[in-house]
Amino acid sequence: MRKIASLIALATTLVSAPTFAAPAPAVGGDALSIVTDLTTEVGQRLAGSPREAVARDWAVARLTALGFAKVHIEPFTIPGWERGAETASITAPVPQKLAVTALGYSGATAAEGVTADLVYFPTIEALKAAPDGSLAGKIAFIDHAMKAAQDGGGYGPFGAARRQGPTIAARKGAVAVLIRSIGTDHSRIPHTGVTSWAKDVKPIAAGAVSSPDADLIARLAGRGAALRVALTMTPRFTGEAPSGNVVADLPGRDPKLPPILVGCHLDSWDLATGAIDDGAGCAIITAAALQAAKDGQLARTIRVLWAGTEETGGFGGQAYAAAHANEPHALVLESDTGADRVFRVTFQMAAADKPLAERITADLARFGVYAGDGKPEGGEDVGFIAAKQKTAVIDLNQDMTRYFDWHHTPDDTLDKIDPAQLQQNVDVWAAVLRIVANVSRPIAPAS
Numbered sequence: 001m002r003k004i005a006s007l008i009a010l011a012t013t014l015v016s017a018p019t020f021a022a023p024a025p026a027v028g029g030d031a032l033s034i035v036t037d038l039t040t041e042v043g044q045r046l047a048g049s050p051r052e053a054v055a056r057d058w059a060v061a062r063l064t065a066l067g068f069a070k071v072h073i074e075p076f077t078i079p080g081w082e083r084g085a086e087t088a089s090i091t092a093p094v095p096q097k098l099a100v101t102a103l104g105y106s107g108a109t110a111a112e113g114v115t116a117d118l119v120y121f122p123t124i125e126a127l128k129a130a131p132d133g134s135l136a137g138k139i140a141f142i143d144h145a146m147k148a149a150q151d152g153g154g155y156g157p158f159g160a161a162r163r164q165g166p167t168i169a170a171r172k173g174a175v176a177v178l179i180r181s182i183g184t185d186h187s188r189i190p191h192t193g194v195t196s197w198a199k200d201v202k203p204i205a206a207g208a209v210s211s212p213d214a215d216l217i218a219r220l221a222g223r224g225a226a227l228r229v230a231l232t233m234t235p236r237f238t239g240e241a242p243s244g245n246v247v248a249d250l251p252g253r254d255p256k257l258p259p260i261l262v263g264c265h266l267d268s269w270d271l272a273t274g275a276i277d278d279g280a281g282c283a284i285i286t287a288a289a290l291q292a293a294k295d296g297q298l299a300r301t302i303r304v305l306w307a308g309t310e311e312t313g314g315f316g317g318q319a320y321a322a323a324h325a326n327e328p329h330a331l332v333l334e335s336d337t338g339a340d341r342v343f344r345v346t347f348q349m350a351a352a353d354k355p356l357a358e359r360i361t362a363d364l365a366r367f368g369v370y371a372g373d374g375k376p377e378g379g380e381d382v383g384f385i386a387a388k389q390k391t392a393v394i395d396l397n398q399d400m401t402r403y404f405d406w407h408h409t410p411d412d413t414l415d416k417i418d419p420a421q422l423q424q425n426v427d428v429w430a431a432v433l434r435i436v437a438n439v440s441r442p443i444a445p446a447s
């Protein structure tokens with residue numbers, strides 16, 4: 001409730017306010033405005049949910065207001081899923097609460113939950129080595145040792161605990177599976193993220209506990225204690241659910257030239273507002289396209305793809321690749337690793353395009369960006385079309401040292417974005433787009 005003094009202050013403000021109507025704020029095309037407005041006005045936008053549909057309409061309105069052409073939604077459907085209740089606690093040898101969240105596409109326990117012995121596996125490899133049937137009636141726990149790294153390199157290998165672990169545990173008879181959150185923080189906040197079930201496996205309850213809770217489980221297991229855990233998790237599969245991609249063009253001077261495709265994803269997990277994953281990415285690519293064309297129309301069209309349903313399996317990127325299979329693309333890029341600065345650029349381009357890569361590298365040096373080895377693939381939103389068409393790819397690698405502290409958690413919120421680093425992304429992207437969108441000859445991928 002407001003204090004009376006502040007009500008009086010408010011009334012005074014209202015009385016003394018000017019009588020003319022303040023002009024409506026202009027629609028911001030800068031990255032910070034876009035991600036601020038998306039996270040404030042739409043909020044969480046889980047794939048296939050009504051909020052994701054609201055986000056699509058919001059995106060169409062925003063991209064239209066910013067002057068993009070052919071702004072439209074390309075609908076598709078996905079297997080719907082929504083979160084339910086989620087609680088967990090150790091009941092023996094000592095009662096302790098656990099901070100837990102269900103993984104995307106988790107199965108459910110009974111409404112009243114399940115209490116069972118917990119079997120500790122230090123790694124997914126240890127789980128794989130467990131004899132068939134040895135987990136009958138038990139809850140499997142999978143630990144791992146992901147550490148923060150600038151290139152986020154641990155996510156692929158350690159993420160296997162989340163992606164494949166539940167299927168392996170279910171095959172060995174487990175009634176539920178818990179993992180250490182795939183993250184690098186020390187908060188009592190669990191990280192969600194999708195798991196995928198093999199066709200022959202019936203989904204079981206699958207959740208992640210916070211890192212300090214995983215430490216606790218590891219310590220108790222290390223003392224040889226017999227652990228029992230009570231788990232209630234009641235998510236549900238909702239059948240076929242609507243999703244869609246939002247696609248828009250910033251038209252180039254020569255409509256016959258294939259476009260440069262820049263991608264991000266519009267959906268977020270349901271636990272937060274998806275500021276760094278991936279509101280920031282959509283903000284960066286959009287603001288950069290506008291910034292690149294600020295001083296004059298580019299030769300090639302820049303196509304912006306705000307993909308739907310990336311988080312639960314890359315459905316948006318696959319739908320785009322299917323819908324645009326017969327339409328050539330010049331080059332693809334994606335922004336989906338947060339809002340911190342770009343530190344490195346990598347090229348999937350033919351040797352004949354080495355001078356182009358060198359020109360880009362030289363131009364990016366002023367932003368502290370250097371060229372790295374490696375073969376970029378673009379990511380879930382643009383990678384499918386790139387693979388299908390063998391399109392050239394440029395990756396602008398962001399500093400991911402902090403990214404996995406907040407990724408897929410209730411802490412993925414606007415305050416985690418550093419405006420200066422966000423703008424560095426836009427400046428780097430705009431520099432790249434200004435160069436590549438003015439290259440009129442075909443850009444070939446490395447074979």
Ligand SMILES: [Zn+2]
Pocket residue numbers: 265277278310336337
């Ligand atoms: Zn993402």
